[in-house]
Amino acid sequence: xxxxxxxxxxxxxxxxxxxxxxxxxxxxxxxxxxxxxxxxxxxxxxxxxxxxxxxxxxxxxxxxxxxxxxxxxxxxxxxxxxxxxxxxxxxxxxxxxxxxxxxxxxxxxxxxxxxxxxxxxxxxxxxxxxxxxxxxxxxxxxxxxxxxxxxxxxxxxxxxxxxxxxxxxxxxxxxxxxxxxxxxxxxxxxxxxxxxxxxxxxxxxxxxxxxxxxxxxxxxxxxxxxxxxxxxxxxxxxxxxxxxxxxxxxxxxxxxxxxxxxxxxxxxxxxxxxxxxxxxxxxxxxxxxxxxxxxxxxxxxxxxxxxxxxxxxxxxxxx
Numbered sequence: 001x002x003x004x005x006x007x008x009x010x011x012x013x014x015x016x017x018x019x020x021x022x023x024x025x026x027x028x029x030x031x032x033x034x035x036x037x038x039x040x041x042x043x044x045x046x047x048x049x050x051x052x053x054x055x056x057x058x059x060x061x062x063x064x065x066x067x068x069x070x071x072x073x074x075x076x077x078x079x080x081x082x083x084x085x086x087x088x089x090x091x092x093x094x095x096x097x098x099x100x101x102x103x104x105x106x107x108x109x110x111x112x113x114x115x116x117x118x119x120x121x122x123x124x125x126x127x128x129x130x131x132x133x134x135x136x137x138x139x140x141x142x143x144x145x146x147x148x149x150x151x152x153x154x155x156x157x158x159x160x161x162x163x164x165x166x167x168x169x170x171x172x173x174x175x176x177x178x179x180x181x182x183x184x185x186x187x188x189x190x191x192x193x194x195x196x197x198x199x200x201x202x203x204x205x206x207x208x209x210x211x212x213x214x215x216x217x218x219x220x221x222x223x224x225x226x227x228x229x230x231x232x233x234x235x236x237x238x239x240x241x242x243x244x245x246x247x248x249x250x251x252x253x254x255x256x257x258x259x260x261x262x263x264x265x266x267x268x269x270x271x272x273x274x275x276x277x278x279x280x281x282x283x284x285x286x287x288x289x290x291x292x293x294x295x296x297x298x299x300x301x302x303x304x305x306x307x308x309x310x311x312x313x314x315x316x317x318x319x
Contacts, residue, residue: 002028002029003026003027003028003029004027004029004031004063004064004155004156004188005025005026005027005061005156005190006025006027007023007024007025007026007049007050007059007060007061008024008059008060008061009022009023009024009058009060010022010024010046010049010056010059010061011023011057011058011059012045012049012054012055012056013057018211018212019040019042019045019212020042020045020046020049020056020212021042021211021212021213022059022214023042023046023059023209023213023214024059024214025217027188027190027205030183030187030188031182031188031189031204031205032179032182032188032189032202032203032204033189033190033191033203033204033205033206033207034190034191034192034199034202034203034205034206034207035047035190035192035193035209036193036196036199036208036209037208037209037210037215038210038307040211041209041210041211041212042209042211042212042213043160043209044160044192045212046209047081047190047192049061049068049069050158050190051063051068051072051075051079051081052069052070052071052072052073052075052076053072055069056069063075063156064078064079064155077152078154078155078156079154079155079156079157079158080149080150080151080152080154080156080157080158081158081160082145082146082148082149082157082159082162083145083160084160084161088133088141088144088145089133090133090134091132091134092132092133093129093130093131093132093133094120094125094129094130094140094144094147095113095117095120095129095130097133097144097148098112098116098119098120098144098147098148098151099112099113099116101148101151102151102152105151105152107152116129116147117129119147119150119151120144120147122177123143123144123146123174123177124170124173125143125147137165138164138165139166139167139170141165142162142163142164142165142166143166143170146159146162146174146177154187155187156187156188156190157181157187157188157189157190158189158190158192159178159189159191159192159193160193161192161193161194161195162174162191163175163193163195164193164195171198175198178202191203196298196299196300197299197300199299200220200298200299200300205218205219206218206219206220206223206302206303208223208306215306216302216306220296220297220298220299220302221296223306224296224297224301224302227302227305227306228268228297228305229270230256230268230269230271231268231270231271231272231294231295232266232268232294232295233267233268233278233292233293233294233295234261234263234264234265234266234291234292234295235249235264235265235266235267235282235289235291235292236263236264236290236291236292236293237263237264237265237287237290238263238264238288238290239264240260240261240262240263241260241261241264241265242260245260245265245282245287246258246259246260246265248281248285248287249265249267249282252277252278252281253274253277254270254271254273254277254278255267255268255269255274256268256269256270264290272294275292
């Protein structure tokens with residue numbers, strides 16, 4: 001594997017305001033990376049710079065070994081882009097939209113129709129393939145737009161909110177399709193999304209942007225380790241832990257912090273190895289323990305902690 005996307009000090013301003021300030025990161029072949037951040041964080045600007053639609057004010061990037069600011073036209077033949085607003089011709093059917101774009105890209109008609117049919121089938125749109133797009137729901141339009149982005153079998157995909165407007169079943173299908181493209185076809189994917197659950201299930205690493213700057217980049221585990229010490233463990237006692245029980249837990253080796261919860265207690269421990277002796281110590285004290293469950297931080301935990309500037313010494317809870 002090698003870096004398919006690299007950027008160093010990538011920056012862009014609009015009307016004197018920095019939209020992206022010094023972005024530096026890399027994305028490997030077959031990797032799915034989420035660009036996360038509130039509106040105005042710099043996600044869309046990043047995608048446009050990496051596709052050669054915009055030129056940077058300073059810094060540089062490479063995508064598939066090409067400089068987007070110089071080789072944008074050649075690069076866009078090898079990338080696929082799904083924008084949040086599907087750019088479809090309402091006067092045409094779903095199939096006609098795909099065949100038209102395929103022809104513009106130089107694909108022969110027979111191949112274009114085969115490819116269009118395969119993609120519409122894969123995205124659950126085969127029954128509606130020959131209906132006018134004008135009557136489609138938001139979710140149906142999104143699936144046709146995704147088919148357009150995949151039409152020429154791009155090596156790199158840039159997807160802006162790929163599951164917005166989709167029902168749960170369609171959202172699951174799209175997530176599985178993206179994962180298959182990365183795993184089986186070694187396609188590299190950048191996903192801009194506000195759906196943290198999808199990003200957590202789908203993406204290998206996350207780039208968290210805020211006001212144009214990269215706040216953090218890495219796996220959920222790596223980002224969590226930089227924010228908090230240890231591991232959170234939920235202790236189920238079948239009732240709220242009393243003060244003495246909380247104090248007893250806090251006194252056990254490897255426990256960094258403890259607090260009562262309606263069903264028992266929540267602890268932060270140095271690592272998972274601290275859990276068995278902790279449970280044994282409680283049982284020896286006559287405290288019934290129904291479950292002790294380590295709770296790794298989720299992407300939601302990490303994202304909101306970064307937004308709030310949370311640090312390791314701010315207590316056990318992350319909600």
